[in-house]
Structures are given as structure tokens and as C-alpha cells.
Amino acid sequence: MYLDQRTSTVQHLLADYVRSPSLRHIREPRSLAKLALEIVTKLDQDSSLWKKWEGPREALLASALDCWIPNADLLDFLNSLPGKPLTMTDLEQRMRHQIEVEYIASPEPVLQVECLEIYQAEKSAGTEMPAIIGRLSQYVASQWKRLEDERRQAEANRLEEARMVRERRLLSYGDCPWTQIKGSKFFYCRKNGRVFQLKPNSDKSWNMYRVAAVDDIEVGEMIGRYRSRADANKVLEKAAYEPERWR
Numbered sequence: 001m002y003l004d005q006r007t008s009t010v011q012h013l014l015a016d017y018v019r020s021p022s023l024r025h026i027r028e029p030r031s032l033a034k035l036a037l038e039i040v041t042k043l044d045q046d047s048s049l050w051k052k053w054e055g056p057r058e059a060l061l062a063s064a065l066d067c068w069i070p071n072a073d074l075l076d077f078l079n080s081l082p083g084k085p086l087t088m089t090d091l092e093q094r095m096r097h098q099i100e101v102e103y104i105a106s107p108e109p110v111l112q113v114e115c116l117e118i119y120q121a122e123k124s125a126g127t128e129m130p131a132i133i134g135r136l137s138q139y140v141a142s143q144w145k146r147l148e149d150e151r152r153q154a155e156a157n158r159l160e161e162a163r164m165v166r167e168r169r170l171l172s173y174g175d176c177p178w179t180q181i182k183g184s185k186f187f188y189c190r191k192n193g194r195v196f197q198l199k200p201n202s203d204k205s206w207n208m209y210r211v212a213a214v215d216d217i218e219v220g221e222m223i224g225r226y227r228s229r230a231d232a233n234k235v236l237e238k239a240a241y242e243p244e245r246w247r
Contacts, residue, residue, distance in 0.1 A: 010039055013035065013039055014035075017031075017035050050094060050097075051084070052083055052084045052085075052086055052090055053083075053094060054082070054083050055081060055082050055083060056081055057078050057081055057083055057086075060077075060078065060081075060129075060130065060133065061074075061078065061091075061094060061095065061098065062098060062104045062105070063133050063134075063137055064133045064136075064137075065095060065098055065099060065104055065105040065106070065107065066105040066106060066107045066108060066111075066137075066140050067107075067115055067119070067132075067133055067136035067137060067140065068107055068111065068112045068115035068116055068119070068136070069115075069119055069129075069132070069133065069136070070116075070119070071088065071091055071092065071095075072088075073123070073129075074091065074129075075088055075091050077129040078091065108140065108143075108147065110147060111139075111140060111143060111147075114139075114143075115136055115139070115140070118132075118135065118136060118139060119132060119136065122135065163179055163180065163182075164182075166179035167179055167180075167181055167182065170188055170189075170190055170214060171214065173190070173193075174190065175190050175191055175192070175193070176188075176189060176190045177189060178198065178229065178233075181214060185199075185200060186198060186199055186200075187229070188214050189236065191236060191240035192240040192241055194210065194240055195210070195211050195212065195213060195214060196208060196209065196210055196211070196223070196236060196239070196240075197209040197210075197211045197220060198229065198232060201225070205225055205226060205227055205228075206225070206226050206227075206228070206229060206231075206232050207222060207224075207225050207226075208222070208223045208224055208225075208226060208232045208235065208236070208239075209221060209222050209223060210223055210239070223235065223239055
């Protein structure tokens with residue numbers, strides 16, 4: 001039975017431990033802590049679904065997940081370590097599990113070419129695999145700020161481009177959702193051919209006006225004061241289709 005196997009494992013480890021001729025050693029807290037770790041580690045290994053991932057294989061794979069090391073080379077090195085032979089499917093599915101289920105790490109596609117260049121250079125120089133993984137791990141970690149800055153800038157560029165599209169539409173007399181003309185603190189919207197303006201207040205509320213044109217200086221007809229742009233939008237849906245009072 002599975003439980004009997006676990007009990008037998010613990011009994012074996014305990015028997016080895018109490019063979020020590022020193023009673024002081026047996027009672028020593030550090031020795032007890034080491035024994036506890038050995039028991040837990042052994043039970044985890046015996047109960048694991050992934051039977052081939054024993055010894056250093058598991059830790060090495062986890063550290064290599066985001067390094068973009070070619071799978072064929074990684075498989076060759078893992079098979080040089082103690083344990084049953086691994087197939088490419090063993091490797092690929094264990095990597096998938098560590099990425100998608102255990103969330104240990106995930107390779108960054110933007111860094112693939114750079115990592116492969118570093119890997120090939122180190123491999124040609126004769127650097128051993130653990131050292132290559134160590135260097136690549138440090139490199140990947142050092143690039144996160146750069147990648148984050150690039151993503152932030154790309155998002156800012158995307159938002160600005162979208163704003164410019166709305167601005168061109170607004171100034172071309174087309175219906176347009178709320179947008180800011182560059183340099184203006186006001187928001188403008190054209191709906192049903194009518195222009196509306198949102199003016200921010202110091203308490204973060206908004207005044208909405210019906211105006212004749214997109215003009216920061218012009219004072220239009222005040223429609224109301226609202227806590228948020230979402231509240232103003234609800235009123236806008238009705239105000240844009242009310243009978244026109246403008247002459």
C-alpha cells in the first residue's frame with residue numbers, strides 16, 4: 001500500500017538517524033531539523049507525479065525556464081545528471097507545468113534573440129551549463145526595467161495616437177467620444193452633431209457645457225455638475241438628442 005511505503009521510508013530514515021552513538025547528537029536541534037528536512041524531501045520525491053525529476057534536475061530546470069536555452073542542449077545536459085533518461089516530451093511538458101501551473105517563471109519573447117546570442121557565445125567559449133544559466137538569469141533579471149520602460153512608452157504612444165485620431169475626427173465635425181485637444185485641460189465630445197465640453201473642478205468634479213465649437217475660451221450653456229465623467233456621460237446620452245434650443 002502507498003501509506004505503507006511512506007511509513008517504511010520514514011522508518012528507514014529514523015533508523016539511520018538513531019544509529020548515532022551520541023545521544024547528544026540525536027537530541028541536537030540542528031540534527032533534528034536536518035532529519036525533518038530529509039523526511040519531507042524524501043516523501044515529496046516519492047509522492048511526486050514527476051518521477052524522473054530527482055536530484056538537481058528540478059532546480060536546474062526551474063532556473064533555466066526564462067533563459068531561452070535550446071531544448072535539445074538542455075535535454076542533453078539534464079540527461080547527464082543522475083536519474084532515468086528524459087525524452088523531449090518529458091522536458092517540454094515539465095517546462096509547461098512549471099510555467100503554467102507552478103508559475104515559477106516564464107520566458108520573455110522579446111529577449112529570445114539576445115539570450116540565444118549570449119548562450120551561443122558562452123557555449124563556444126566552453127562555459128558549462130550551470131554557469132551559462134547563471135549568467136542568462138542575471139541578464140534576464142537586469143532587463144526587466146528596460147522592458148517595462150519600453151512597454152510603458154509603447155502604451156503612451158498608443159494612447160497619444162488614439163487621442164490624435166479622435167482629435168482629427170472632432171475637428172472634422174464628426175461625432176467623437178470625449179477627448180482632449182493637445183494643450184487643453186478641457187474634454188470635448190461631439191454627439192449627434194452637437195459639441196459638449198467638460199471642465200474639471202478643483203474638487204475633481206466636472207462641469208458639462210453645451211458649446212457652439214471646440215474653443216477653450218468660449219462659455220457655453222451649463223448642463224450640470226457631475227462627480228465623474230461617467231455620470232456626465234449618462235446625462236450626455238439624453239442631452240445630445242433633446243430638442244435643439246440653439247439658434
